[in-house]
């Protein structure tokens with residue numbers, strides 16, 4: 196039993212290296228295919244811009260929003276990114292993944308991440 | 315040496331001993347007028363047209379690996395000019411015209427084969443959308459034909475016409491579309507440029523771009539510092555990395571796209587066929603292999619290899635339109651790094667750093683653009699103004715709200 200479990204673990208580890216298995220903090224290892232990729236986690240840092248009828252966005256604010264919406268760091272190496280578990284529990288994850296090897300080093304729930312940020 | 319049938323004949327008589335290398339292997343000089351970074355299709359065609367059409371002198375192409383090691387040697391070789399938007403279509407039509415005369419122009423056999431491309435449609439709204447696209451193609455002079463189901467059956471009887479989910483109702487066809495031998499394009503442009511005096515320097519990665527007072531003055535490479543007043547970047551999937559050397563951040567994400575080839579078969583496909591209800595495109599190479607592909611994997615990657623879910627997805631697309639493909643054996647598959655832009659369209663533009671020019675954001679459609687991209691980039695580099703067909707490929711177009719979004723997907727590169 197113990198041996199089988201150990202074997203299973205190595206299997207998962209090897210599998211993890213070859214294909215993308217996302218180790219969901221609540222659900223455990225899941226096939227990346229269940230998730231939808233939503234881009235760089237920087238997208239969580241949306242600039243505060245609340246134009247309304249009386250207040251127009253300034254040029255600088257527009258510029259900031261353009262950069263937020265369209266420009267990307269696009270690193271070769273470690274990348275923090277958003278994945279949405281569409282075919283699962285509908286949670287949003289922040290995954291730290293190496294774009295050169297596809298190796299995943301960290302998986303966090305966005306809501307936990309944001310909680311930490313606020314407190 | 316000019317190549318011709320007669321040359322092949324005489325060389326055959328003398329044991330093929332008289333062929334010379336197609337280009338020199340020069341050491342870099344200290345200074346050039348124009349430095350091109352990236353020896354893929356776009357870098358080499360830029361060099362060729364700069365020397366040939368714009369009479370520029372002292373040009374060098376700096377390539378990290380060897381000529382043709384990037385996407386130019388990895389793509390599924392489809393050429394077409396069947397775009398919808400006015401920012402794109404005239405440019406791709408210029409490219410098609412250049413393809414049609416390319417082999418004579420650079421005296422090299424690129425195996426350009428215009429066997430036509432058929433975009434299948436499966437329902438009424440799709441037929442309407444393709445009719446609209448066909449009209450746009452006709453306006454640009456590219457030509458387009460709508461085929462009904464009977465006509466498609468005649469040229470491709472093996473398709474799954476009565477598929478329960480995606481019955482085939484007809485196709486938008488561009489008879490001038492087709493395929494080209496991709497590495498021959500790199501080699502032909504390299505040889506053509508070399509013959510006009512361009513230095514092609516391989517195994518020479520650019521490590522840094524030297525900028526002084528918002529003016530670029532040269533690059534640092536593995537073979538030392540090289541000076542130049544104009545630096546043209548054509549590095550496809552590495553665009554963000556290289557532009558970052560000059561402190562610029564781009565509206566680009568790098569994604570992996572895979573391609574697949576089966577064992578060689580007898581001639582079976584009439585031309586290029588694309589699926590309308592999923593992302594799948596297939597053609598047959600001159601060696602007989604079915605060459606096909608589909609969507610990008612969908613996440614940022616520089617790995618030059620993809621994952622299995624996409625392999626499955628692409629093969630399912632193939633099975634959905636031509637079940638006979640299931641009988642052939644997959645021989646090889648590989649991946650390339652795509653410079654996916656925020657609206658799915660490319661950039662050919664100056665930057666805010668004087669003398670630094672950028673060509674990129676080609677997504678998975680840059681092979682067909684190779685001749686026009688080089689021509690328009692050379693025009694910009696030499697004359698300082700964009701070519702008339704590349705007016706809208708600007709880096710600031712998102713700021714101005716002037717996006718060129720063929721699919722209407724918004725700033726989600728993995729959806730283009």
Ligand SMILES: Cc1cc2nc3c(=O)[nH]c(=O)nc-3n(C[C@H](O)[C@H](O)[C@H](O)COP(=O)(O)OP(=O)(O)OC[C@H]3O[C@@H](n4cnc5c(N)ncnc54)[C@H](O)[C@@H]3O)c2cc1C
Nearest residue numbers: 352354355356378384385386389390392520650680681682
């Ligand atoms: C699988 C696949 C299928 C495709 N199918 C099609 C298709 O059917 N039709 C179509 O139109 N397009 C297709 N494409 C897209 C097309 O191949 C690319 O858009 C196009 O080739 C990109 O331009 P390029 O040829 O200049 O790129 P590349 O050949 O990638 O050239 C860029 C070069 O820059 C070099 N470089 C990078 N960094 C540095 C540095 N720091 N210093 C020096 N050199 C550097 C690289 O080594 C590389 O050689 C496909 C792409 C792939 C991967």
